[in-house]
Amino acid sequence: MEALPGYPHPNPCLSFWLMGARNSPLIGHRTTDTLPEHADVTIIGSGLSGTAIAYFLLTGPNPPKRVVLLEAREACDGATARNGGHCRPEAFIDYAHYKHDFGKEQATKIIRNEFDTLDLVTEIIEKEGVDCDFWRGFSYAVATDQPSADTLAVLYQEFVNDGGNVEGIVEQILGPEAARRATRCANAFAAYKSPTGSLWPHKLVIHLLSLCIEKHGLNLQTHTPVRAVSSNSDGSWSVQTDRGVVRTDKVVYATNAFTATLLPEFLGHIWPFKGQCSVVVPPKAFSGTNMLQQTYGLVYEEDTALRADYMIQRQKDGLIIFGGRRGAASLDKLLGNTNDSEIYPEMSAALKKALPAFFEGWEEQVEGEGQLHVWSGIMGYTTEGVPYVGELHDKPGAFICAGHQGHGMARIMTCAKGVAQIIQGESWASTGLPECFQPTHERLAKPAGVHSHAEVVEKLEVVDV
CATH class of the missing domain: 3.50.50.60 (FAD/NAD(P)-binding domain)
Incomplete structure (x- = not known):
């Protein structure tokens, strides 16, 4: 029990x-x-x-x-x-999972609901004049290795084949050269661009x-x-x-x-599931006019499982919010864990190493740049x-x-x-x-x-x- x-x-x-x-x-x-x-x-x-x-x-x-x-x-x-301050509708990636559990109609409705949510968040913030650094733009789901690129392609095609709406919503950027140029990710194999938002929750x-x-x-x-x-x-x-x-x-x-x-x-x-997130002071190559103009879901295969880290660069101050790296800690440490008073050093270290590896031109950091703070949070997962x-x-x-x-x-x-x-x-x-x-x-x-x-x-x- x-x-x-x-x-x-x-x-x-x-x-x-x-x-x-x-x-x-x-x-x-x-x-x-x-x-x-x-x-x-x-x-x-x-x-x-x-x-x-x-x-x-x-x-x-x-x-x-x-x-x-x-x-x-x-x-x-x-x-x-x-959380990571990311208000990101999932445009197609989880469709196959939802279809398996609930059928096509409900799966499509779940995807549509996430875009409705972004619209409603926008409406409430504007109606009530909420000062919460709200920004609305686009996000990249970036496949950072060939297995994840193959999987995203299959998931996208299944959604399209079932009549999923991608016109004017999802832009495919296929091939390593085009994906790396668009996303600035050193190991991008493909990317999918779709609407998103970010805010100070x-x-x-x-x-x-x-x-x-x-x-x-x-x-x-x-x-x-x-x-x-x-x-x-x-x-x-x-x-x-x-x-x-x-x-x-x-x-x-x-x-x-x-x-x-x-x-x-x-x-x-x-059930509870513990995650970790961080705030990062970027180097000059990702500051000022060189700031990232999209948010990110960084997808990769690890231990035969697909994982995704997430990232926003705040338009207000240029700080980067970066979370994920679940594989750095054992599943038993994260599942059922409700202790948000502590962080796991191995996950913090993995978060610290990941951004320079993901992005091209992440130059050597001077004192004061890099990982500024790490925290934990407890999510509620369902079957x-x-x-x-x-x-x-x-x-x-x-x-x-x-x-x-x-x-x-x-x-x-x-x-x-x-x-x-x-x-x-x-x-x-x-x-x-x-x-x-x-x-x-x-x-x-x-x-x-x-x-x-x-x-x-x-x-x-x-x-x-």
């Missing part, structure tokens, strides 16, 4: 994003000194999922009067605050949280871990914390990797590689938005909007979300256990943390 994931570590390390937010007005924030006794909706978790659900509820039609958001640590202190969440608190009556309670949720005879829920109990009409689990602690039926269906979103089918009034596979920036905003719509009584069809995201009995009846599904972890996906 696998162990429950427990609770977020009490003393996490700081990411680059968190290091730049020590002036946040929400550090230690509690909207009221005491915990509210009653709520219309109680949301557990203050990352992008929980925050966006609160935002869409409170800014939508007929907003609930009493919305409480409970957070075990600081506001936005989990995976959202530790913590700033987005803090802005939306502050807006909801100041203008819409959100009650945010930090350092209030939820220990249990139980049903009441009248259909309401009792949310038990270290500071008291909130009796609520509806409860939302935006708990990602930690979901099974409160919902044991998700044990082995959503099929897609999240659980919607009302829990055997728990009326309980909802979930979790298990984002390290790919949450390309999924959460539309999922959160959909959950808010369902809470307000709208149908699943009205959300436009893929039906396969629903937390059905059939999904939870599938064999559970992270190690029996290690191939899911190894599948090719350009993740965010």
